Amino acid sequence: MSHSLESLVVRHTLRLPAPIGPAGQGAVAARQFDAALMEVGFKLSAELLARLSELSEETVVDTAARTLPVVRELVGDHVQHNAYFIDFPANVPDTVDFWRDCLVRALADESVRPGILDQLSTGTVNLLTLPAYGRYQHSYADLLAAHEELIAAVGDRVTVLHPGGELDDEIGALYLALAGSATPLGDERLADLAMLAGACADGPQPEEIPVRENRAVVNRARLAAGAGLLLDTVTDVLRLACALSDGDVTLQEPTRFRGLSRPVRRALLAGLDSVVAAAPGKLADVPVHREAFKRLGERLHPHEFPQWPHAAEVFAVARGERKAPSFDRRVEELLGAGEIAGAAEVLKSAPGRLFRSLDRLLCGCGTQEELDAVVAAAEAVAPEVAGRVLLSVREHLHNRAEDTGLRRVFVNRRGRAWVSDDRRAPLPGHERGRLIDALDAEIRRRLPDPGHLFVDPDVLDVALPLSGRGTAAGLGVLPRGSLSPVEGELLRFFVYWKQRRRTTDYDLSALMLDEDYATLGWLSWTNLTEVEGEHSGDITEAPEGASEFINLRLGAVRGAFVVPQVNLYSGEGFEEVEESFFGFMLREGEQKGRPFEPRTVRMKSELRGPGRVALPLAFLRGADGRWRAKWLHLYLLGNPTSNRVEGNRVSVATLLRGIVEREQLTVRYLAELMAGDAVTVWDGEKVPDGPVTYIGLQRPEGLHPDSRVVTLENLRDLIPQ
Template identity: 30%
Template sequence: MQNTIFLNRQLKVIAPEGNQTLSNTYVATALKNLEGLGFGFSKELITRVQTMSELSFFKFYKEILSSLKQMVGAHIRHKPMYPNFPSEVMEMDEATLYVNAILHYFTLEQPVKAIGERSPLVHSKELQLIQLGTEMEFVELMTGLMAAKTSISPTDKEDLTWFLSTYDDTEQVLPKELPQKENMAFIIGTLLRLDKITNVTATAYLKTATDILRLAVALSDGDVSLAEVTRFRSFKNRERRFLLAAMELCPSLQLEDMVRYKNRWIRLGERLHPSAHQRRYPKANTAFNAMRNNTIIKTFNGRIEQLLEEKNISEAIALLTSRPGEFARRLDHLLRLADQNNHSQIGIAAEFEKVVSEVSTPVLLQVLAHFRHRNNAQDLRVFFPKGNVAKLFGKHNTLDPLSELVCQMMVSICESALRQRFSELPPVGKVFIDDNLTRYPVPFSQRSASKALRTLSRGSQLPLSDDDIVRFFVWWKEGKVNGKETGQVDVDLSAYFLDENWAYKEHISYTNLRSDYSFAVHSGDIVTAPRGASEFIDVNIPQALKEGCRYVMMNVYSFSEQPYKDLPECFAGWMGRNDGNTGEIFEPSTVQNKWDITADATIAVPLIIDLETRMVVWTDLSLTRGLSTANNIEGSHSALEAVGKAFMSFNKVTLHDLFRLHAESRGEIIEKKEDADAVFAEYEGITPEAIEVIISEYLV
């Protein structure tokens, strides 16, 4: 498991050093097999495995091979409905395609046809080299993940659970600070359940009432972001006593904090029985009584809202300076009110500058990006709500412009504060920053990110390979999940084509297996998958551009409406091909990215391709049922167009911005990469995929 985690995250492995000489035949055979998956060993790793015994090497190789197959989606057999896709579908007449589809729906059988010979694969993808890692590097990876300044993903939590349950003396590697509250609740909750942390140590991380609520949610396997309501489980006696004691010792157990989630505290009280322990925990019992008895509590946000409604800007600012983070979030509203009521916008900026040093780095970066793009002409304002499902909200932009001078002041204030903060970190020397990093947003939130071969933040723009054909794929399986049968599962792969104005051009789906203009083709609709099923779509980029297509959105629908989280397995991805009829239909070495679809949703919109710029925009979005009367692409046209347009208009702070601020504060930016002490680039040094490093070391 350790090497599986290391491979997925950093393409590194730990290989034990032996004292023997392994035959080159074994090494060469292993490397040839890995080459078929698109991977190879670095020189250092080859040297290390050559010292291993045959038995040790076979065990090591078997684990590596299994992990890599899982990473690219080659661990199962892909069998499309039409085995000679794409030529078979393109050559077949409409009547035969229609009859085959009807028979398949009635009998669940696939058309029987001999599989023709396919020419060898025409492709030359550069191998990804697996590096030799160390035990210390792995531990640093895990501890860095725990110290993240932003929310972590479900995959991160799985890996941390394994690490915390496997490693001894976890309190020794536990960071002194767990700055992100959601992560703190998950980590401390995991250690408590594993009985690998003392009550004293655990309680020290709980600073507020909401911290304790999140911990209770974590112990109940709920949503620690608190975006969704959690049904609390029955706690053990020792857990009840711990939570009540934590409330009693909490340095900031404020009723104002509790009333934000009043009903959840009432439900939690029903599980903790505070009145039965009121002598021992009187402070906790009093707090629960206040929630149950509807005690009127004036809240900070309530006072701010009242002052803003009264347009009492001066008092609102005076109050907000006590909570700089909230001040930062309300800046735009304050500046608009000032503009409308003859107050000084520059004065508001000056007041914010006095407390800016107390605002967290992620918030400052987002404020910076907001004011940098504040007056850009755009139809939509876009929001990612917190929670475990990757949703996107867009609303029409009705904000009046702000003074450019004030916007520039806000950007300058944020940048100055960040430079000052970063200057206190260790120097980085000469720094090279790749201009391509302007295409990658800073990963502020990973709580709903999918597990992927290449894990990136939403909005990242990845260059396509030079191939003319993009091949989308999806694989899913029916079966049993948590003891419950899924029943028949029908997952549909679709592609949605739009012109440069985001107007509909064409779609490819189970109702339209091939384009009228011959630029796209579907492998055939499979409606049940007891042993697993695959669907593919080929998109010919030059032909699609010739017909006026600018964007293509990949979509995966659960037509039978089971949420993806309730399936034994479902994953998707894309490949690059020069000729769709050469090689096997699924060639692991051509996989550009593969990800697991596990959201509590029935529609996935993982990516948008800008065919003109040949960029893949990573969206990783999930939508719930309710867009139309049928859960398919035909019923979702307007929603998909809105999603695409909203996502492409989203303004964000980039990794180039972040690394530039670090370099300007504690180093020297240079033009030649070979002369640099630190490299920040698309494929070298600190890359966009080094999310664990970015969120723990650069968002300080």
């Protein structure tokens, strides 16, 4: 367990907990460890290298043996990335020529020739019946032998590992950071929190756990440890029950509740009873999740525990035997009657809901008096609204400046995206401005004094992580809507997947669009070569894992947008396969090497989402001719089978336009609120001697130990409570 927790610390913080072992002469082993890390694009900081050098050689070797697999998996180097065309990106054939060659080879094979001739008599041939199509024709060792060693370049990625404290301290700090996060965590990080919570249930706890899903995971661990539960709504108990059944603690998907032991049933019923006894009005939350509470009641058997009558009331409301008018119903009745000011007054008792309803309230106002009442209500309760809600509404208001005629893009919690026409009336300009000023003032009030604020220029256009659900786990992954520079002559995408039970075919493709989002062309299994680049070849099954690549010369790319995508052609979905991930590499023009070189990987993210077409990010050419990545983390529904880039290019272009033309709140916004003109954009040279607040993609070496450091690993810490 300690090794698993240590790997969590390395993955989440890029810090190596202090190894336990005797002092010794570990300098040689430490340099070898550093050299092995550099092969996959990582490096020990000077301080960490010095610390390891003072330990025994055996301790350093053991530390390296535990750490190297963790960082190799971070970058996607824990699997073998073979390519169909052994010389890729050289010698990729024309698509039709390649298909013809596969057909000729099939006709030369007596075991399959009769079937192929039967197909030819009908005028069509199924490519999947050709033995040479879609299956590796050489081993991974053959591929390695066919390629030169990668020559290191100045632009290769170097991710630095820094020294950490004692393992228990690092685990505790990571637990407090995740549990107390002001923004929701993604599925992978929520699973990591569950592991940490089990180890930290008896230790220090966050002063507050503002995200309900996090609280459910923590409560599950506390229940197992016999500690008191953290409950203040009946929905907290419902989420805990979902966690105990390994269900969806976000309550977006129904959970099939398992049979629960009597002690667990007692704990849940006692929790419900205490919540309702302290605040009977919280029964109004039950109708929102009526069916889930009814199914939970069937498992808890509240009639067996008459000592908790208030818990029984919860299930009476769920069954409709007792009335508990919901808060939302009361608000809807007022809105339906046109009483906008009255609805705003009622919503003041639920500040978060008031802010989420501002657009609807403002559009529904018929008089200046009503507009003033809505804005005054928002200004009055702003100090009580969660920081991430304030920021979300601030971003929303910024993008409602005028009637632009653009289409609306909707993205649910799991990254499923769709587009519709925007039929909303424009917001009143004066009131919109008043609200923006009020939000800026409230957000500024909550931000800490940064002292001397140093900012990496590459992080300024990173979108604020208002929800971890919109960001996949991985290396170098930025929140949805972020922009990041792309430096290099060769851009190479890759996808890897390994099927679990069924034959599974994923197809990597890249769509090229012009400035008006019209299609210029694409690279895919149906179009292996274009002037801009090459496709590595179609792999149609992955029992041992499979990879596909697309190679692009950025200087030759036509148009303004390149949109890589992963299409599920057949088999298991992104959430069903044993493993699947996407990434991209950047190389200098003369860097050859293998199709996959970990030192050149700039980003690797897990593919775990709904739908059958994945859109991890897009590449945009700016007016200055420079390329930037726009991070999407989106999934389209697609077709049940046979998804191809040709079939979804219109929907992808429409969706991309909606994302690109929407402006996100970025690190730049918060930095300017925190420090105004005192923000120092760091030039990458000498670091300051004294303590600073540093915000960047990576932690630079040599910062004062009392500095506050915010990097991609803890970017959520910027969001005020």
